[in-house]
Amino acid sequence: MATAAALRKTYFLVFGALLLLTLLTAGIAYVDLGPLSFAVALAIAMTKAALVMIFFMHLNHSEFLVKVFAGAGVLWLLHMLTFTLADYLSR
Amino acid sequence: MSPVVEPIIAPENLPPRVNYLNAGYGIRSWLLTKDHKRIALLYLASITFFFFIGGAAAVLFRLELLTPQSDLLQAETYNKLFTIHGLIMVFFFLIPSIPAVLGNFLVPMMIGARDLAFPRINLLSWYIFIIGGMFTLTAIILGGVDTGWTFYTPYSTTYANTYVIITAAGVFITGFSSILTGLNFIVTIHKMRAPGMTWMRLPLFIWAQYATSLINLLGTPVLAISIFLIAIERAFRLGIFDPALGGDPVLFQHLFWFYSHPAVYIMILPAMGVISEVITCFSRKRIFGYSFIAVSSLAIAVLGFFVWGHHMFVSSQSIYAGLIFSFLSMFVAIPSAVKVFNWTATLYKGSIIYQTPLLYALGFIGLFTIGGLTGIFVATLAIDVHVHDTYFIIAHFHYIMVGGALMGYLGGLHFWWPKITGRLYPEGWARLSALIIFVGFNLTFFPQFILGYLGMPRRYAAYPDEFQVLNVMSSAGASILGIGYLIPMIYFIWSMRYGPLAGPNPWNAKGLEWTTPSPPTTENFEHKPHITEEAYAYEVKEEKVVG
Amino acid sequence: MSDKSTAALAHQFDDPEQQLEASTLGMWAFLATEILFFGGMFAAYAVYRLAYPQAFAAASNHLDILLGTVNTAVLIASSLTMVLAVYSAQFAGRRAQVTFLLATLLLGTIFLSIKGVEYAHKFHEHLVPGAGFRFDGADPRHAAIFFSLYFAMTGLHALHMVIGAGLLIALTVMSWRGRFSAVYYTPVEMVALYWHFVDVIWIFLFPLLYLIGRH
Incomplete structure (x- = not known):
């Protein structure tokens, strides 16, 4: 215990x-x-x-694959924000 | 000529006494089933229904386009018809077609699992699909919607007085059905593979489904939220996308295409998976460049998220963003070409058998190549300014979505029909209809390339007189295409009862699904399979000599 | 104990480990979807905040920072009780599980009630976008966009909380009936993942909506 x-x-x-x-x-x-x-x-x-x-x-105890999926969501969000803002900031 | 259609009723060809089709009778045993194979059939019935609704809309507007004036249909009705056609065909037919029907049936069988990881969620996703479909059908019955399938603001907010919110709700809800299917496939492919089924031994159909599911998971929610924002903007008169209230309509296009460009790959990737299976089987050859085809599926899925701005070249998007999106779009051509070259190389010196599924696969390669190459045209910024929103675009994406995705779906349906039903379809009729579809398709859509290049804009009920000849050709082609679609519908239903028994493996194909009886039992495999060889080991003897 | 875990093993899985791994992966894949779901609104927020920084700051000042901070604390506390519910499933008995689940449910309800009070205030102050919107700042049109996003984001967040509360009720009943043990507590862990995720979304909503232009 x-x-x-x-x-x-x-x-x-x-x-x-x-x-x-x-x-x-x-x-x-x-x-x-x-x-x-x-x-x-x-x-x-x-x-x-x-x-x-x-x-x-419990990401500290999770298998690698789970960390990858958690990271993928965040990464994809950042990608969407970057590319969308790239348009607005370069107009 | 064909080595397989001879109806021998050898004992090993008899279907198992209890299989998934007769494991339970009555409507309850179907509507509450958790068997992935039965859910696949529920989807098959539902998307066929939607296909004919979307097709009916196309029949009506192709009739209208026989003459330059808007005489058969008023402009408003015409707008509603092409919207219905797009919405139904994209969200209720093409996106679920291969994943939800063939994928549901085959993913567990191909990797040696008893079912998907979450059978209840699988059934739930079908119900969500049906509820979404009901919403959209309700909107159509009440009077339709005229925004185009893209829901562009401000058409969908300020300028539409049709049933946008109900339709949006339908698309929103249906989105969760594909998210849940994608989630189920991803977990299943990661966690449920039979012993020995390593990633590099997976059938390429599985790789394609996996890549598709990734897009579903990471893209579909963004469509859902953008549709949701449109609905609340309309309902509460908010100004999120409304320039009159300070909002920006182009933001909607960003959010929409963040999903909807990858959604094109949701439609085409699974078809590519089917083509890989069919070509290797009917050339009796191991697929050429297995790992390249596998990785190119993932590459297409990922690259698909980096190119959405090529739909927005004329939308006031910044020129620099346009340039970058145009440049990045070229990269999608690489993995697509990798696939086409590898399929061709597989056919090279193969012992080719011209069975119906291969006819569809060959059709796919040709039509997809035309669709893909014209895709490079329209992704080129300067050319797109000229052909944007013309029939050139319509022709381009129909070569991908009908010439590609739909041919893949039909090819796959023919290929696995004996597995699904335990019976063979009539080969002669099937070849004939494949040919009719190919001819009809090209007659419908090739003239549209020319029309678009000459400047005919999309989404208008009337057009100048000089475009009539090409439009009549297109409508004539559409009627041929329509006949081509009706024939399989009839012989598939016929074959369920009268088709000769198929036996477990009528094509002598490799792959775990062909080691089970046709139709399979509810549990798929009697014993958990152990995989000891690569996929597509069609030339085992030669391989031994080489190795 | 082990009988129960065998009974909870679905037919498509070979063993409980495979089942737990599949569920965990499935839940995280779902949460990745959820990130992108909220992400669309974060993108809208980013675009408009960059375009109209003053209007956003002025509008944000109309939010109640005290209630916002208290609510953040309440939600964090509910995450603690949620993780303790999982802990109890692993190491302690049924009573502790039920207690912590009910505590989480209570804190979630407090959060939603405070949110309701805030919404009511905004309604009275005519800060709900639409026909009745009135804003005495410099740029009411763009302040209205801020409030549109505020209601869309917090509203969807609240909807997730309501769904979470429903899941907690179901979980409490299951827990009360002794369905969970150190061997099998997958549903507790899955609902906990969901609940923490909703907390994480709020952790971003709080500074983005409440804390701009305070100085």
Whole structure:
């Protein structure tokens, strides 16, 4: 049960980190960082998403194929955004 | 001449006493079935129904186009008819055709599995398909929809007073049916292969289905969301795509073609899979360049997502984006050509048997090549500006979708019909109808290349007098094509009862599906097969000498 | 215990491992689909935010940041209880499973209720796009696009939550009947994957919708 206890501890730690990041992103929104504001908000969101996916959704214990499919969805979304914006930004 | 049609009723040719067709009787045993083979037949019946609805619309507008004036149909009716034709044929016939019918039947059998990974989801996907179809049919019965199958804004938002939302709901719902089928295939191909069935031993049909499923999974949801946004824009008068309210109609085109260009490959890739199976079987030769054909399927699926802007060259898309999309589109030609060359090389010095499925396959190679090469024309930015939205485009994509995908589907249906029903179709009639379809198809669509090049725009009920001769040719071809489609319909139904018994392997084909009795039992295999050889080992003796 | 797992093995699979692997892969493939489903709206958001940054910032300021932050915390907490429900299926008993599932359901309901309150506020403030839309900022036309996207994105997200709540109810009943054990808990794990995914979507919606132009 030692591993079980460790697992449980990880879940609570991740939960704490997610709460802290939520407060951080809400607080930092009031600070004027110029164009960096968006980058910081997005970076925090990606960190949070990664924490949820790796620990809560058990990607850390998943087989390689599952990681590939998780990555494929994200990659395809980025591809769609890039190519669509490439049109709008070059008009 | 044909070595196989002699009806010998040897004991081994008798169908198993209990097979998947008679494992249960009554409507309940069909509507609640979880057997992938029965679900394939449910799809077969449904898409045939939709095919004839889409075909009926085509009959009406081809009749209208016999004369330059819009006399038989009013312009509004004409708009509704070509919309119905496009919607039904794309979403309710071509996209499900090979995956949902032949794929459903064959994927588990070809890899040595008892069923797909998720049989209940498989049945669910058929019900979702039917519900989506009901929505679309309801819209048609209520008075139709006139946006074109592309739902372009602002036609579909500001300027349509037809049943856009109901139709959109139908397409939205049906999308989930192909997502679920794709998901099922992907998991099945990854996780359910029989021992020894390594990736490089998979039939090429499976590779094609896998590539198709990837597109379904990663593309279809984007279509769903763009259709959803159109529906809420209409329902709540939002301005997401409406320029009057600050939105951008071109954004819809981006989202739409992000799916709908790859969707062309959803239609053609499975047909390519069928062609690979048929050609190697009827040349009695191992397929040439197995790994190249396999990888080219994946390459087409991936590249298909990088070219969607070539539908938008004249849409106000930036010229730089246009250039890049035009350039990237050329790359799709490479894997497509790889396939065509490899099929031709397979035929070279093969012991060719001109059985009906091979006739369709040969037709496919020729027509697909024309469709593909004209695809290079229209993907070239400068030429597309000239032929955009003309009949050249119509002809081009019909060579791909009818000359390619539909020929592949019919070829595959003939090839596996003995497996599906346990009975042979009449070979003479089948060859005749294959020939009629080939002739009718070319007569219908080749004149449209010329019409388009001369500048006849698509989607109009009336046209200048000088285009009449070519239009009459096209309509005449369409009637021949129509007859060509009716003949198989009749002899397939006839053969289910009166066709000679096929036996397990009437073509002496390789592949696990041919090791089972025809029709197969519910569990497909008596014992879990162990695979010890490559796919298409048609020349085992020679291979031993070489190896 | 093992009897139950055999009973839960569908005929097309050879063994429980194959079944679990297939289900996990299937669920992730479905989630990849979902990413692209929401992705279409993210693309629309990106295009319009780049085109009308001021209007988006002004419109975003009309959202309630306190309720948004609280809701984010509620959803994260529900993810924790969800993962603890899976943990209980693996290591603890039926009672713990049911408790955590119900806690997740409760937190999900709180999230939806707060969302409902926010929607009601927007309705009263005439910030729902359409005929009744009124916006006193500089660029009401493009602010309306922001609110169109806000309602489309949060609305579809909420719909996913409602579906998730339905799944949780079914799961709770199954769990109460003792269907899950350390050997077989695939449905719990699958619903959990879905629930966490809905959480991840919100993790992006929160900064994109609530936190622009606050300074």
